[in-house]
Amino acid sequence: MHTVRQRLVDTLGCGLGALTAEPSRAARRLARALPPGPSTVLGTDDSTTADVAAFVNGTMVRHLDFNDGYLGLEPGHPSDNIPACLAVAEAEGRSGRDLVTAIALAYEVQVRLQDAANLYRRGWDHANYVLVSAALAAGTLMGLDARQLAQAVNIALNGHIALRQVRAGQLSAWKSSSAPNAARNGVFAAWLAREGFTGPAPIFEGEMGFMRQVSGSFTLEPPTFPRTAGSTYAVCRTLTKLLPTNGEMQTAVWAALAVRERIPDLRAVERIVVDTTDIGWTILGKDPEKWRPSTRETADHSLPYTVARVLVDGTLTPSSYDPDALADPVVGALLDRVEVREDPALTAMLPERIPNRVTVRLASGEEFVREVRDAPGGRRTPMTDEQFEEKFTTLVRPLASERRCRRMLDAIWTIDRAATVSALTGVLAVDGEDATREGL
Incomplete structure (x- = not known):
C-alpha cells in the first residue's frame, strides 16, 4: 500500500x-x-x-x-x-x-x-x-x-x-x-x-x-x-527515475556525469563511445534520427543526444529537451563524435540490471571510462x-x-x-x- x-x-x-x-x-x-x-x-x-x-x-x-x-x-x-x-x-x-x-x-x-x-x-x-x-x-x-x-x-x-x-x-x-x-x-x-x-x-x-x-x-x-x-x-x-529521460538510458546519464568530471575541456574530446544493451541499441541508438533529433520525443529516446547534452551541461532537466536545446550547435558538433554500439556482455545483465558504459577519448589519446549498472530508483x-x-x-x-x-x-x-x-x-x-x- x-x-x-x-x-x-x-x-x-x-x-x-x-x-x-x-x-x-x-x-x-x-x-x-x-x-x-x-x-x-x-x-x-x-x-x-x-x-x-x-x-x-x-x-x-x-x-x-x-x-x-x-x-x-x-x-x-x-x-x-x-x-x-x-x-x-x-x-x-x-x-x-x-x-x-x-x-x-x-x-x-x-x-x-x-x-x-x-x-x-x-x-x-x-x-x-x-x-x-x-x-x-x-x-x-x-x-x-x-x-x-x-x-x-x-x-x-x-x-x-x-x-x-x-x-x-x-x-x-x-x-x-x-x-x-x-x-x-x-x-x-x-x-x-x-x-x-x-x-x-x-x-x-x-x-x-x-x-x-x-x-x-x-x-x-x-x-x-x-x-x-x-x-x-x-x-x-x-x-x-531521478532523471527525466528513458529508463534504459538512466545509467548512461550517470556514467556521462561521472566521466565529465574528469574532462578538462570538451574541445579536446575526439571520440565518445556509448556501449549499451541490445534494447538500448534498438530503441535508443540505431535510428539515424537519434543523431539530429528535432522533437522532444525523439531526443529523450536518443542515447547520443542525451549523453552529449549531459557532457555539455553537467545536468539533465526537463528543459534539456526544449527546442532551443535541440538546436544547440555545441551539442550538435559533439554528436558528430558519438558512437553507440551494443555490448553482448551488457545485454547479458538484463533485466536484473540495466547497464551502460561511456568512454571519452581525448585528442591526446587519454581515455576516461565509466560503466554504471544500476541507476538511483532501481531495485538496489x-x-x-x-x-x-x-x-x-x-x-x-x-x-x-x-x-x-x-x-x-x-x-x-x-x-x-x-x-x-x-x-x-x-x-x-x-x-x-x-x-x-x-x-x-
Missing part, C-alpha cells in the same frame, strides 16, 4: 509537471470541447468522462518520460494505468482504498505480461499490455464480475492493437499518448462489458488471437499472484519518500505555492483513508488555474 502511495506521488507529480506542455494543452482542449463528466482533468477544475480523463491525464503523465517503468522481456510503464484508475474511481464514487487496490491490480497484470512475452521485437507496442491491465482495473472499480471482466479483456485486446512504429525513427507526440489511448480503450471496453457486450474469444490462444498474431506463445499462472503478507507485489518491483537503490517529495515539489512548484504542494502531498499520502477519491482530485488543481486557463 505504501509503495502505491509512492507511485501516486511520482505519477501525479510528473503529470502536473507537464501541465503547460503543448500535448497536454491540446489534450485539455479536446476535453473542454466535450460535455462535462464525473472525472477531473488533472491540475484543473474541469471535468470530463472517465475514458477521456484517462487519455488526457495519461498524456500529461507520460510527456516528460519521468514516470516509473519496468523491464522484463518487454519494457513498459505500469504507472500508465494510474490515470485510468483515478478517473474511473472518481466516476464510480469509489474510496481511496479501492483506488489503491485497483492500481496494485493493474501493476500486477501489466508487469506479469511484460515478464511473459516480448512485443517490440515483433513490431508491436508495449501499450498493448495496458489494454489488458487497464480493462481489468477499470472493470474491477466498476464492480464487474469475472465473466464481464473476461469480456472487457476480449473487447479491449481485439479492437485496439498498437504498432511499435510509435517508438521508431522520428518520434511524435503520440509517443506519450499511445499508452494513455490504450488505457482509454480499456475503460471503454469495461463499460461495454458492463452493458452486456461480449468480445472475441479465446482472445489469447485462439486461431487468430493475440498469441498467434502479436506476442507469440506464453504462459501465465494467475494462482501464483501474491496472496500473503510476505508476498512481493509487482508494484514493488518497478523502477522509478530505491527512492526514499523524501526523494519522491523533492521530485514532486520540483515539478509542481512553478505552478503552485509551497503550501499548495504540501496539501497535495498530504492528500496523496493519505489517499487510502479517503472516503472518495474526489478529496484528492480537487486538491490537485494548481493555483490560479481558472484565471490562466487560456495560457495553459
Whole structure:
C-alpha cells in the first residue's frame, strides 16, 4: 500500500509537471470541447468522462518520460494505468482504498505480461499490455464480475492493437499518448462489458488471437499472484527515475556525469563511445534520427543526444529537451563524435540490471571510462519518500505555492483513508488555474 502511495506521488507529480506542455494543452482542449463528466482533468477544475480523463491525464503523465517503468522481456510503464484508475474511481464514487487496490491490480497484470512475452521485437507496442491491465482495473472499480471482466479483456485486446512504429525513427507526440489511448480503450471496453457486450474469444490462444498474431506463445499462472503478507507485489518491483529521460538510458546519464568530471575541456574530446544493451541499441541508438533529433520525443529516446547534452551541461532537466536545446550547435558538433554500439556482455545483465558504459577519448589519446549498472530508483537503490517529495515539489512548484504542494502531498499520502477519491482530485488543481486557463 505504501509503495502505491509512492507511485501516486511520482505519477501525479510528473503529470502536473507537464501541465503547460503543448500535448497536454491540446489534450485539455479536446476535453473542454466535450460535455462535462464525473472525472477531473488533472491540475484543473474541469471535468470530463472517465475514458477521456484517462487519455488526457495519461498524456500529461507520460510527456516528460519521468514516470516509473519496468523491464522484463518487454519494457513498459505500469504507472500508465494510474490515470485510468483515478478517473474511473472518481466516476464510480469509489474510496481511496479501492483506488489503491485497483492500481496494485493493474501493476500486477501489466508487469506479469511484460515478464511473459516480448512485443517490440515483433513490431508491436508495449501499450498493448495496458489494454489488458487497464480493462481489468477499470472493470474491477466498476464492480464487474469475472465473466464481464473476461469480456472487457476480449473487447479491449481485439479492437485496439498498437504498432511499435510509435517508438521508431522520428518520434511524435503520440509517443506519450499511445499508452494513455490504450488505457482509454480499456475503460471503454469495461463499460461495454458492463452493458452486456461480449468480445472475441479465446482472445489469447485462439486461431487468430493475440498469441498467434502479436506476442507469440506464453504462459501465465494467475494462482501464483501474491496472496500473503510476505508476498512481493509487482508494484514493488518497478523502477522509478531521478532523471527525466528513458529508463534504459538512466545509467548512461550517470556514467556521462561521472566521466565529465574528469574532462578538462570538451574541445579536446575526439571520440565518445556509448556501449549499451541490445534494447538500448534498438530503441535508443540505431535510428539515424537519434543523431539530429528535432522533437522532444525523439531526443529523450536518443542515447547520443542525451549523453552529449549531459557532457555539455553537467545536468539533465526537463528543459534539456526544449527546442532551443535541440538546436544547440555545441551539442550538435559533439554528436558528430558519438558512437553507440551494443555490448553482448551488457545485454547479458538484463533485466536484473540495466547497464551502460561511456568512454571519452581525448585528442591526446587519454581515455576516461565509466560503466554504471544500476541507476538511483532501481531495485538496489530505491527512492526514499523524501526523494519522491523533492521530485514532486520540483515539478509542481512553478505552478503552485509551497503550501499548495504540501496539501497535495498530504492528500496523496493519505489517499487510502479517503472516503472518495474526489478529496484528492480537487486538491490537485494548481493555483490560479481558472484565471490562466487560456495560457495553459
